[in-house]
Amino acid sequence: MQMPVVQPDAESEPEVSVVMPCLNEAETVATCVKKAREAMARDHIDGEIVVADNGSVDGSQALAEAAGARVVPVAEPGYGSALMGGIAAARGRYVIMGDADDSYDFGDVPKFVHKLRQGFELVQGCRLPAGGGTVLPGAMPPLHFWFGNPLFSMLSRWWFQAPINDIYCGMRGFTRELYQRLDQRCTGMEFATEMVIKASLTKARIGEVPITLHPDGRRAHPPHLNTWRDGWRTLRFFLMCSPRWLFLIPGLLLMLFGALGFALALPGTVAWGGWSLDAHTLLVSSLAAVLGYQAIWFSVIAKSIAIASGVLPADQRMERFHRWATLERGVVFGVVCTLLGFTLVLAAVWQWAERGYGELPYALGMRLVIPGMTLMTMGTQSVFSSFLVSLIGLRRR
Numbered sequence: 593m594q595m596p597v598v599q600p601d602a603e604s605e606p607e608v609s610v611v612m613p614c615l616n617e618a619e620t621v622a623t624c625v626k627k628a629r630e631a632m633a634r635d636h637i638d639g640e641i642v643v644a645d646n647g648s649v650d651g652s653q654a655l656a657e658a659a660g661a662r663v664v665p666v667a668e669p670g671y672g673s674a675l676m677g678g679i680a681a682a683r684g685r686y687v688i689m690g691d692a693d694d695s696y697d698f699g700d701v702p703k704f705v706h707k708l709r710q711g712f713e714l715v716q717g718c719r720l721p722a723g724g725g726t727v728l729p730g731a732m733p734p735l736h737f738w739f740g741n742p743l744f745s746m747l748s749r750w751w752f753q754a755p756i757n758d759i760y761c762g763m764r765g766f767t768r769e770l771y772q773r774l775d776q777r778c779t780g781m782e783f784a785t786e787m788v789i790k791a792s793l794t795k796a797r798i799g800e801v802p803i804t805l806h807p808d809g810r811r812a813h814p815p816h817l818n819t820w821r822d823g824w825r826t827l828r829f830f831l832m833c834s835p836r837w838l839f840l841i842p843g844l845l846l847m848l849f850g851a852l853g854f855a856l857a858l859p860g861t862v863a864w865g866g867w868s869l870d871a872h873t874l875l876v877s878s879l880a881a882v883l884g885y886q887a888i889w890f891s892v893i894a895k896s897i898a899i900a901s902g903v904l905p906a907d908q909r910m911e912r913f914h915r916w917a918t919l920e921r922g923v924v925f926g927v928v929c930t931l932l933g934f935t936l937v938l939a940a941v942w943q944w945a946e947r948g949y950g951e952l953p954y955a956l957g958m959r960l961v962i963p964g965m966t967l968m969t970m971g972t973q974s975v976f977s978s979f980l981v982s983l984i985g986l987r988r989r
Contacts, residue, residue: 608632608639608705609684612661612692613674618650620694620809625659628688628698635702643692644678646670650812652692672776672783679771687771690717690763694809695731703801704765712799713770714791716756720745723757724802731805735819736760744826748785751834754792756800759785760826763803770796775902781822782829789833794905833904839891846884853877858959871958878966885970889977896984914985922978926971933967936960 610628614621625641632639643656643663653663666677679687686708690696696717707715719725719732720741727737741760748754762784774790776783791798831838857873892913898904940960 604683606638606640606684608637608686608688608701609679609682610639610641610698610701611644611675611678611682611687611689612642612656613644613646613671613678613689614648614652614656614692615646615674616648616650616652616812617692617810618648618652618655619812621652621661621692622655622659623694623809624690624692624696624698625656625661628701629660631699631701635705637702637705639701640682640684642678642682644674644681646674656692668779670779671781672779672786675783676776676779682768685768686765687768688763688765695806696763697804697806700763700801700803703803704763707799707801708765708767710799711797713767713796714787715765715799715801716758716788717761717763717803718756718758718800719761719803719805720758723800725758725761726802726804728804728806730807733819740819740823744785744823744830747830748788748792751830751837752789752792754788755798756788758800759788761803766791777903778829780825782825785826785829786833789830790905793907833898835891835894835898839887839894843884843887843891846880846887848884850877850879850881850884853880854963858963871962874958874962878962881966882969882973886973889973892981893977893984896981900984914981917978917981919978919982922981923975926974926976926978929967929971929974931971933964933969933971936964936967940964 610632612621612624612628617624621643625643628639628641631637641661643653643661644666645653645656645663646666646669653665656663662681664678664681666674668677675689679689686705688701688704690698700717704715704717717725719727720737721727722742722745732741741758745757745759748756748759764784764787766787770791771787773794774787776786776790778786788798853869853873854877857869857871857877895904895907895910896914899906899910937960940957943957943960
């Protein structure tokens, strides 16, 4: 006969807390609680089960309690809000989270616990074959299986060095200490990806265990996920967490394009075949250079704000940048650029004066005015942006 899982009293601290967010899961929540209880009893794991109810109106609360869970009401709507409320109420050293729709097998709880006991701080479940997982027929839409999930998992490895193969898997385990360190902010479905990204950026020890995804056990209502809406929300969140890819890389490419245009067209008209690069090329190059330079400053500002507000963890490279790129250096650089640009504009005015303020060949004047105005614009950006970044940095000090 299997020993039942002993639900801890308010003063005890179990080793494991299984947290399930719940919103109208009357068809499946009791099954999930039962599987988690049996799995922990089988492996003699001292644990509790917490159901974070997000406003169910179908009696899910009573069914979860009858099955042996402790129900915690969470008023603020949202997947992330429910999990935050459930985790805050959990008392275990380790937390295992998973949806209450019976798509995850809570019989796998011991897998996560054993991995956490080995010293991993975050143990991500993997449903995809790339990580040894299994998706049963009808459990995941083909677009998610073949495109969405592999794409975002690849981006998480590329952009954030996350050592995982299934970014969207909602069943995972983590230490309470890591969770408190991550300072999660997202109240919606981005909660899960936020955890992986922040854990990767803070160099947490991350592991992965293969699991099986089952078809959703609910029949009364469709899944809460929306393919295109949630896909966009994930991409948006990825970009906001990576100023490098949102601003810095595009900015550097634009700057490179602008520099190339200036190098080709500034000395004089370049023509080959039916192509001709002249003053108009300089205008386009100036636009690219200014936009690129602005984007680079945006990357610095965005990263500084994200770190200062706790959205992203501290970054040693940014700390080194702030120590080197002081306000004074930024202002001096900006003033020098502005004065150099103003000198070029004055040179164009001098040429005009030499011609008696009459007609000045377009290309001749623009070869001085365009780079001059470009340098003045970039210099002004440098001065203002240096003050803004320094203002943001006051919070760090």
